[in-house]
Amino acid sequence: xxxxxxxxxxxxxxxxxxxxxxxxxxxxxxxxxxxxxxxxxxxxxxxxxxxxxxxxxxxxxxxxxxxxxxxxxxxxxxxxxxxxxxxxxxxxxxxxxxxxxxxxxxxxxxxxxxxxxxxxxxxxxxxxxxxxxxxxxxxxxxxxxxxxxxxxxxxxxxxxxxxxxxxxxxxxxxxxxxxxxxxxxxxxxxxxxxxxxxxxxxxxxxxxxxxxxxxxxxxxxxxxxxxxxxxxxxxxxxxxxxxxxxxxxxxxxxxxxxxxxxxxxxxxxxxxxxxxxxxxxxxxxxxxxxxxxxxxxxxxxxxxxxxxxxxxxxxxxxxxxxxxxxxxxxxxxxxxxxxxx
Numbered sequence: 001x002x003x004x005x006x007x008x009x010x011x012x013x014x015x016x017x018x019x020x021x022x023x024x025x026x027x028x029x030x031x032x033x034x035x036x037x038x039x040x041x042x043x044x045x046x047x048x049x050x051x052x053x054x055x056x057x058x059x060x061x062x063x064x065x066x067x068x069x070x071x072x073x074x075x076x077x078x079x080x081x082x083x084x085x086x087x088x089x090x091x092x093x094x095x096x097x098x099x100x101x102x103x104x105x106x107x108x109x110x111x112x113x114x115x116x117x118x119x120x121x122x123x124x125x126x127x128x129x130x131x132x133x134x135x136x137x138x139x140x141x142x143x144x145x146x147x148x149x150x151x152x153x154x155x156x157x158x159x160x161x162x163x164x165x166x167x168x169x170x171x172x173x174x175x176x177x178x179x180x181x182x183x184x185x186x187x188x189x190x191x192x193x194x195x196x197x198x199x200x201x202x203x204x205x206x207x208x209x210x211x212x213x214x215x216x217x218x219x220x221x222x223x224x225x226x227x228x229x230x231x232x233x234x235x236x237x238x239x240x241x242x243x244x245x246x247x248x249x250x251x252x253x254x255x256x257x258x259x260x261x262x263x264x265x266x267x268x269x270x271x272x273x274x275x276x277x278x279x280x281x282x283x284x285x286x287x288x289x290x291x292x293x294x295x296x297x298x299x300x301x302x303x304x305x306x307x308x309x310x311x312x313x314x315x316x317x318x319x320x321x322x323x324x325x326x327x328x329x330x331x332x333x334x335x336x337x338x339x340x341x
């Protein structure tokens with residue numbers, strides 16, 4: 001019977017210890033925080049474009065004739081006005097010589113008649129008739145000279161010539177390609193942009209292009225022209241940019257990836273992990289001086305480089321929870337990582 005009072009005392013003692021352990025307060029959750037601060041935001045437009053030569057022309061034989069001379073090498077550089085090819089012109093040269101002789105004879109006869117008319121031995125109609133003959137002879141000489149000029153093919157501008165596909169002595173038909181000349185001192189880059197982004201584009205706007213042949217080496221240029229017509233099928237507009245190409249690395253026909261940064265701006269930002277979505281609304285937890293987290297509604301904008309643009313709801317310098325948002329609720333006291341305990 002004496003054991004019952006002792007057992008009761010032990011149970012009461014143990015019950016008392018358990019009550020004290022249950023009353024021990026829990027530590028506030030540990031979170032990380034960062035201050036809201038300004039960041040640079042842009043609207044990024046990505047496209048794919050094709051490189052074009054600044055100027056490019058395919059020179060062809062103007063007449064059917066034999067090639068007597070080719071004055072270019074594979075891939076060589078030619079100057080504006082340089083002779084690229086010459087076609088046989090023996091018959092045309094003879095025709096020119098005959099036309100010049102007739103022109104000289106007609107002009108001499110005209111001078112004699114004019115002298116005779118001043119002396120009164122020739123009529124005005126005779127002089128007019130000879131004047132017409134002299135003019136006709138001059139025109140025939142000019143025609144013969146032009147025919148010879150057609151048999152000399154010249155470069156219309158400076159540039160690099162294509163690979164040679166014909167040889168001296170070959171007889172070519174009119175229209176046969178002789179060479180292609182490309183001015184690649186700068187590159188025209190054409191690419192399509194959806195019509196919905198037209199408002200973000202402007203002439204003179206900077207662009208950046210990357211070629212698969214030169215990864216990690218961007219080429220900078222500017223928008224030169226925006227097509228006045230939107231393609232009715234694709235609902236896109238063609239944009240032409242100009243890229244300097246002094247080192248000649250870019251070639252016509254290359255495929256380039258284009259990036260345009262539009263509407264650059266400075267705006268308040270927070271890390272993406274700090275923003276909590278609830279339906280169509282977004283919130284962040286702002287930490288006050290007393291380390292109490294307050295749930296604040298914010299209006300967000302763009303997202304880039306791991307941060308979110310904050311349009312409304314925060315002020316610069318306010319601390320927001322960036323890690324541990326799932327562990328807290330509105331009005332809860334928190335501990336900051338790295339803060340002294």
